[in-house]
Amino acid sequence: MTVTGATPARAQLPDEPTWVPPRAGAAETMAGGVAGAMSGLGAPVLAPVLALALRGLGPRPRPRTRTAAPCDPGDPGWFGPGSVAWRVHADVALAPSGLSAFMLQALHPRAMAGVWDHSAFGGDFLGRTRRTAEFVQGVVYGSSAEADAWCRRVQAVHRRVVGTTPDGRPYDAADPELVDWVHCTEYLAIAAGNRRFAAHPMTDDELDAYVAETARVGEAMGVASPPRSWAELDAAMRRHRPSLAVGEQAVLAVRFLRAGPGLPAAARPAWALLVAGATAVLPPVARRLLRLAEPPVPQVAACRALVRALGRVGGPPPQLLDARRRVGAAPP
Numbered sequence: 667m668t669v670t671g672a673t674p675a676r677a678q679l680p681d682e683p684t685w686v687p688p689r690a691g692a693a694e695t696m697a698g699g700v701a702g703a704m705s706g707l708g709a710p711v712l713a714p715v716l717a718l719a720l721r722g723l724g725p726r727p728r729p730r731t732r733t734a735a736p737c738d739p740g741d742p743g744w745f746g747p748g749s750v751a752w753r754v755h756a757d758v759a760l761a762p763s764g765l766s767a768f769m770l771q772a773l774h775p776r777a778m779a780g781v782w783d784h785s786a787f788g789g790d791f792l793g794r795t796r797r798t799a800e801f802v803q804g805v806v807y808g809s810s811a812e813a814d815a816w817c818r819r820v821q822a823v824h825r826r827v828v829g830t831t832p833d834g835r836p837y838d839a840a841d842p843e844l845v846d847w848v849h850c851t852e853y854l855a856i857a858a859g860n861r862r863f864a865a866h867p868m869t870d871d872e873l874d875a876y877v878a879e880t881a882r883v884g885e886a887m888g889v890a891s892p893p894r895s896w897a898e899l900d901a902a903m904r905r906h907r908p909s910l911a912v913g914e915q916a917v918l919a920v921r922f923l924r925a926g927p928g929l930p931a932a933a934r935p936a937w938a939l940l941v942a943g944a945t946a947v948l949p950p951v952a953r954r955l956l957r958l959a960e961p962p963v964p965q966v967a968a969c970r971a972l973v974r975a976l977g978r979v980g981g982p983p984p985q986l987l988d989a990r991r992r993v994g995a996a997p998p
Contacts, residue, residue, distance in 0.1 A: 684900045685949050687858035689867050694967040698863075701971035701978075738809035739992055744883070745806055747995050750876045754860050754868065755806045756986050758977040762969065763859030764795060764802075765944035768923060770851040770952055772916040774909060776837035777844050782915050784827045784839075802852070805883050807985035809992060817886040832913065842890060843909070849884040849892060850902045853877065857896075858947035862966075863973045870896070903949070912955050920956055936972055943969030 690698065745751040772778045785794050804816040827839035837844070857876055861867045868876060873896045884892030893899040926937040942961040945953065946969070953960060961969075 684897055685951075686870065686873070686896065687861040687947060689861050690863065690970055691963065693963055694862070694970045697967040698865075698970040698974035701975040737992065738811055740994065741809040741811075742993050743807065743809050743989065744813050745879055747990065747993060749879055750868065750872050751806050751879045752986065752989070753866070754856065754864070754876055755803060756982055757860060757864040757866075758973055758980060759859045759863035760799070760802070760856060761859075761973060761976065762863060762940050762943035762947065763856045764799060765923060765941055766859060766947050767852050767855035768795075769920055769944060769948060769956065770855055771848060772919050773912065773952060773955055774844065774847050774906065775831050775833075775911050775913050775916070776835060776841070776909075777839075777847055778913070778915045778919065779829060779831040779837050780827045780839045780844070782919065783829045802856075803983060803985045805886075807983075807989040813883075814886060817883070821887065832915065840888070842888065843906075845887055846884075846889050846892075846902065847906050847909075849887060849889050850899060850906070853880045853883075854899055854903065854949070855944075855947065857899075858949075859943070862947050863943060863970050865974065865977060907951070910955065912957075916956070920958075939965065939969040939972050942966060943973065 771781070801816050801820055805813040808816065821840070824839035824845070828837065830836055839845075853876070857868065857873055861873075877896055877899050878894040881889075881892040881894050893902050924938075924941050926934040926941075929937055942965045945958050946961050946966045948956075948958070
């Protein structure tokens with residue numbers, strides 16, 4: 667796609683109280699419970715259908731039976747079995763969260779230009795999404811050496827992502843401001859998706875713990891002072907607000923996302939539900955900037971039903987199984 671220069675609409679919005687992502691309402695919770703129960707009964711039939719809905723959204727599938735000795739045996743990595751991060755990243759609620767993070771990151775014109783110019787997301791959106799998921803899960807479940815290697819690998823890629831926005835401003839993916847923005851939006855989206863769609867959503871205290879834990883990733887990626895509580899994460903998002911804008915690239919990128927890029931027609935209804943869920947967990951200010959209406963409750967409830975069905979059919983992520991084997995923990 668070719669984009670002409672655009673004059674973005676600057677994000678001049680009034681201050682608001684601290685936003686805390688809401689949990690699922692009664693209708694959503696009931697829909698998820700019914701879907702999870704039914705999926706357990708129909709798993710052999712549903713598994714291939716539901717897997718198609720998430721094709722490309724997660725890391726490349728790997729066999730669950732491993733014969734090789736685990737790397738760094740006994741090393742819990744940066745988080746370990748008792749962490750909030752291990753539990754949060756085991757839930758398939760990460761699926762709508764990944765889409766939500768993309769929409770949030772599109773609000774920063776310089777970050778969006780880097781994705782537009784260097785990620786070829788128009789031709790390989792699902793591949794880019796898969797690689798992001800591999801990083802997100804790799805730093806949580808990998809050994810300490812593996813997590814560090816993931817960060818160094820992404821930083822090496824970022825050093826090559828330089829250019830100019832459509833309105834003539836230079837961008838550099840290694841710019842501390844952009845690294846901070848990507849870190850904050852990534853973990854805000856994961857936390858918000860967990861609160862709305864997880865089987866066991868985080869409490870307010872666990873929200874703080876999760877942000878504090880994932881600050882370790884921010885430090886490794888070069889964030890000078892990553893947030894260590896939900897209030898600090900909300901404050902960081904506010905600091906970025908004057909830099910946010912909705913330009914032509916953001917509009918086209920979000921439109922492209924919502925259309926179901928590269929998916930067969932049979933998978934698009936499920937994709938539409940995931941997009942609705944991703945939109946529902948955006949902070950209200952982000953929805954206003956993108957001019958996206960809050961999805962109706964029945965649609966969000968259907969997304970929760972899909973997510974819980976995926977969780978029941980798909981089982982734990984293979985990265986978690988590998989990590990538990992590495993530390994000698996019992997299977998979940």
